[in-house]
Amino acid sequence: MSLLATAPDEVLNEPVRPGEVVGAGESAGVTEDEIAARFREEIGEVIDGISEDELLLIAKIFRNNTEMRRRHELGVFDGDLLLVVAEDGGENATPDERLRLWEPYVRGSIAAVGLPCRHTNLMLPEMLSRAWQAIAEWMETRRTEPGA
Incomplete structure (x- = not known):
C-alpha cells in the first residue's frame, strides 16, 4: 500500500466533538x-x-x-507500506518521524520517500510523476526481496 503525506488522525488531532467539522490546524465554525x-x-x-x-x-x-x-477509527494493515511525504511546508515531523507514527497500524515493513513540494502540491502532475516513479521502484524491490 502507498499513502501520500498523511499521518494517523489519532496522533494529529483531538477526538471529534459533535457537530465539529475542521481540518488539521483549523478551528470549529470554519465556513x-x-x-x-x-x-x-x-x-x-x-x-x-x-x-x-x-x-x-x-x-x-x-x-x-x-x-x-x-x-474513522484506524485498523491495522497487514502488509507493507510506502509513505510518500511532502518535504516542504513547515511540517513538524521529519519523514522518519512520520513513518514511525504508522508503526502501530502496519504489520509489515514501512518505507518513506520524500517529494520536494508542499503537501498541497502533491497532486501536481510533476509530483505525481515522481510519486509514481518512487512507487514503481518500491514495488520492484518488493518483487526481488525474499518472501515478498
Missing part, C-alpha cells in the same frame, strides 16, 4: 467561504480555472471528507 479562500491562497495555481460555485462545492466536500476522516 465554506473561508475554506474556499484558503484553497485559492494555497493551491490557486491548480484550481485557477474553476468557478466560485464549483470552489464552494469543493469546500463543502472537503468539510464532509474531513468529518468522515476524523470520525
Whole structure:
C-alpha cells in the first residue's frame, strides 16, 4: 500500500466533538467561504480555472471528507507500506518521524520517500510523476526481496 503525506488522525488531532467539522490546524465554525479562500491562497495555481460555485462545492466536500476522516477509527494493515511525504511546508515531523507514527497500524515493513513540494502540491502532475516513479521502484524491490 502507498499513502501520500498523511499521518494517523489519532496522533494529529483531538477526538471529534459533535457537530465539529475542521481540518488539521483549523478551528470549529470554519465556513465554506473561508475554506474556499484558503484553497485559492494555497493551491490557486491548480484550481485557477474553476468557478466560485464549483470552489464552494469543493469546500463543502472537503468539510464532509474531513468529518468522515476524523470520525474513522484506524485498523491495522497487514502488509507493507510506502509513505510518500511532502518535504516542504513547515511540517513538524521529519519523514522518519512520520513513518514511525504508522508503526502501530502496519504489520509489515514501512518505507518513506520524500517529494520536494508542499503537501498541497502533491497532486501536481510533476509530483505525481515522481510519486509514481518512487512507487514503481518500491514495488520492484518488493518483487526481488525474499518472501515478498
